[in-house]
Amino acid sequence: MNTEIDNLTMPETLDAIDKLISENKNAYVVTPNVDHIIQLERGGEIVDVYKHADLILCDGKPLVWISKWYGTPIKAKISGSDLFPLLCQRAAQKGYRMFFLGAARGVAAKAAKNLMARYPELKVVGTLSPTFGFEKDPEKTKEVIDIVKKAKPQILIVGLGAPKQEKFIYENREKLGVPVSLGLGASLDFEAGNVKRAPKWMSDHGLEWFYRITQDPKRLAKRYLVDDRKIFKLALKYKKNGNI
Ligand code: UDP
Secondary structure: OOOOOOOOOHHHHHHHHHHHHHHOOOEEEEOOOHHHHHHHHHOOHHHHHHHOOOEEOOOOHHHHHHHHHOOOOOOOOOOHHHHHHHHHHHHHHHOOEEEEEEOOOOHHHHHHHHHHHHOOOOEEEEEEOOOOOHHHOHHHHHHHHHHHHHHOOOEEEEEOOOOHHHHHHHHHHHHHOOOEEEEOOOHHHHHHOOOOOOOHHHHHOOOHHHHHHHHOHHHHHHHHHHHHHHHHHHHHHHHHHOOO
16 A cells, blocks of 8 residues: 555564664654555655655554455554653663654643653653744744754654654754654644543554544544545555555
8 A cells, every 4th residue: 555564563663763773874753544545645745755764653453454454464553652652661761862843832841741750761852842834934944953953862753743744854854863753643742631542442443533533523524534534445456456
């Protein structure tokens, strides 16, 4: 379906990120869900973003189901939102420096405060929630890059929604000079506590989308009920094409 997936369990994912940090090569991680797969089919810059990604994780139960149907089962769903606190725990153990970028005003800082309370050894060396639309202004983008660069993080978490966060990382990774960057969507909101995550039983059964619609129907109903419905057609298309 226009991308490969790194078939990893959660502990293997954390080890793979450790390795990327030690290699120190401006690596980045993407977490495809149904929405990304639909965007990839449409083409555009996200295709290049995926082509050069260092780690591609499976963020969505429907993709796990499709992989089984194709006879190439993915071991586990690795949601960005499940990975984020575990990565903070690992960072606290290893002494990695983290930077949180994105979300609405004050949210990245609140997420950092909550996570540092949970993991006292965690080093969040900076947080920044830039004004919406900053990426369209080269001056403002440069300011953001300079702030991140100056803090010298080893892990950069970007929560600007997809595909904005992936494009930001892809286009600026050389300038940012961070060993590993991850686009983690609404994870900063979840850890700040201003948006509630779906209960575990719902995400385990592929129902996280339903819960998220109830939280923000205006913004998310179209995404999940209209756009993401195309996944059925796509799954069939690539099954028939035998691209597996
Ligand atoms: N966001 C942002 N700048 C933007 C658009 C979105 O900081 O220009 C933030 C938004 O506040 C939210 C996050 O991006 O914290 C994730 O958005 P979304 O719900 O689309 O993420 P996903 O569903 O991909 O996890």
